[in-house]
Amino acid sequence: xxxxxxxxxxxxxxxxxxxxxxxxxxxxxxxxxxxxxxxxxxxxxxxxxxxxxxxxxxxxxxxxxxxxxxxxxxxxxxxxxxxxxxxxxxxxxxxxxxxxxxxxxxxxxxxxxxxxxxxxxxxxxxxxxxxxxxxxxxxxxxxxxxxxxxxxxxxxxxxxxxxxxxxxxxxxxxxxxxxxxxxxxxxxxxxxxxxxxxxxxxxxxxxxxxxxxxxxxxxxxxxxxxxxxxxxxxxxxxxxxxxxxxxxxxxxxxxxxxxxxxxxxxxxxxxxxxxxxxx
Amino acid sequence: xxxxxxxxxxxxxxxxxxxxxxxxxxxxxxxxxxxxxxxxxxxxxxxxxxxxxxxxxxxxxxxxxxxxxxxxxxxxxxxxxxxxxxxxxxxxxxxxxxxxxxxxxxxxxxxxxxxxxxxxxxxxxxxxxxxxxxxxxxxxxxxxxxxxxxxxxxxxxxxxxxxxxxxxxxxxxxxxxxxxxxxxxxxxxxxxxxxxxxxxxxxxxxxxxxxxxxxxxxxxxxxxxxxxxxxxxxxxxxxxxxxxxxxxxx
Numbered sequence: 001x002x003x004x005x006x007x008x009x010x011x012x013x014x015x016x017x018x019x020x021x022x023x024x025x026x027x028x029x030x031x032x033x034x035x036x037x038x039x040x041x042x043x044x045x046x047x048x049x050x051x052x053x054x055x056x057x058x059x060x061x062x063x064x065x066x067x068x069x070x071x072x073x074x075x076x077x078x079x080x081x082x083x084x085x086x087x088x089x090x091x092x093x094x095x096x097x098x099x100x101x102x103x104x105x106x107x108x109x110x111x112x113x114x115x116x117x118x119x120x121x122x123x124x125x126x127x128x129x130x131x132x133x134x135x136x137x138x139x140x141x142x143x144x145x146x147x148x149x150x151x152x153x154x155x156x157x158x159x160x161x162x163x164x165x166x167x168x169x170x171x172x173x174x175x176x177x178x179x180x181x182x183x184x185x186x187x188x189x190x191x192x193x194x195x196x197x198x199x200x201x202x203x204x205x206x207x208x209x210x211x212x213x214x215x216x217x218x219x220x221x222x223x224x225x226x227x228x229x230x231x232x233x234x235x236x237x238x239x240x241x242x243x244x245x246x247x248x249x250x251x252x253x254x255x256x257x258x259x260x261x262x263x264x265x266x267x268x269x270x271x272x273x274x275x276x277x278x279x
Numbered sequence: 280x281x282x283x284x285x286x287x288x289x290x291x292x293x294x295x296x297x298x299x300x301x302x303x304x305x306x307x308x309x310x311x312x313x314x315x316x317x318x319x320x321x322x323x324x325x326x327x328x329x330x331x332x333x334x335x336x337x338x339x340x341x342x343x344x345x346x347x348x349x350x351x352x353x354x355x356x357x358x359x360x361x362x363x364x365x366x367x368x369x370x371x372x373x374x375x376x377x378x379x380x381x382x383x384x385x386x387x388x389x390x391x392x393x394x395x396x397x398x399x400x401x402x403x404x405x406x407x408x409x410x411x412x413x414x415x416x417x418x419x420x421x422x423x424x425x426x427x428x429x430x431x432x433x434x435x436x437x438x439x440x441x442x443x444x445x446x447x448x449x450x451x452x453x454x455x456x457x458x459x460x461x462x463x464x465x466x467x468x469x470x471x472x473x474x475x476x477x478x479x480x481x482x483x484x485x486x487x488x489x490x491x492x493x494x495x496x497x498x499x500x501x502x503x504x505x506x507x508x509x510x511x512x513x514x515x516x517x518x519x520x521x522x523x524x525x526x527x528x529x
Binding site: 064065066087088090092094096098100101102103104111112114115116144146147 | 419421422424425426427428429430431435439440443444446518520521522
């Protein structure tokens, strides 16, 4: 497999231009996302935050070509997504690990390789073991999902996402379903991994701290139909670790984002309904 | 396994023996367990000679049911035509009392193994279709979507996701099916046969030889238990990944 091309961080990797997404139901249409412009620089981490139902997850589906935008264009490395072959270049991680229960950790991680490489899986076995070791599961290669904790399963899912050496990693609330302590250790793991791999990451989250900790840029979306309210540059120095949370600038940035998500005016009631944190 | 079921069975046999002896029940009505054991021994050659026939018909019918069941379940689970057109017909066939078709099967397939195997399969295929179709659909749509983003074809999704996900359903259906195909083989032998335990049972009844009949019945049950055991063993191997509790509850 080709190594990810070293791209200067000032080059856009993903560009969304006037993306509108309409879901056509039987009776009516609903607009999920309205005119979204967004640029994700190569090898950077961009988080998308916003209230539930603002179309955050839909944006990831548009980037990965699961959904086609009703209007506007998506381009990856300057090539319109419609024409670009993203197979193997792009990985997904979700809130649920979505592991196959009959497969061991190692066999779950091998799944994407089996689908993309067919016969030559044997060659990649050692690499899969490496990736599992990196996420701290070198000791649990042969365990089945039901023999693992929620945090371990999510680590397997992360290893499965990384095993194809993706250029782009799309994460949909990847740490949303685990407890706080597990979440923090997974966040730190992701910081470490990004530190060495420099993958381009688009992270959908409802957690303001998570967005600030992990990202270079945070896109704040409005209530559905979602539009981009504002883009906030996260100018905290890298490499980062959990200590960044104590940085005064961290607090400043998180409060800026909170204010954007809970505006005190002009519509305090509507905005206060759900910031996505309620579950 | 605990000793309790064995103790209870032994106790019931003792009570049965005692009642038959005390009440002086005639042999042709209800034979005492000792009489059944006696006939098992004295007629062992006759009984054993007729056992393979029934065993063969049961398993051949079961395998035929498995092939038909798998062949029907896949389109029923995965295509709209199968779900909306084929499935209702399969369900409708279940209202036909299939054992009543045994004489027709003789007309169609003669007096050899064929009508017995067809009867066994006719009784056994339904649970396989229903359960397997349910299992093939019992996958989270998110996983299907995830695999699709990886570039998986429908074939990948079927072989790597749907089929393994459906295996537990298939095995529980197979356990029901093997019992039904035993019944089918016996019913088939009742109608027109010159060998097999069903034939032995029918002939013994005609001669009022109830002890032999019960002996044959015992062998049929034994066959059923053994066949069931074979499938349970296969299941344990195939589903070794399952947590203990889940495997035991299926």
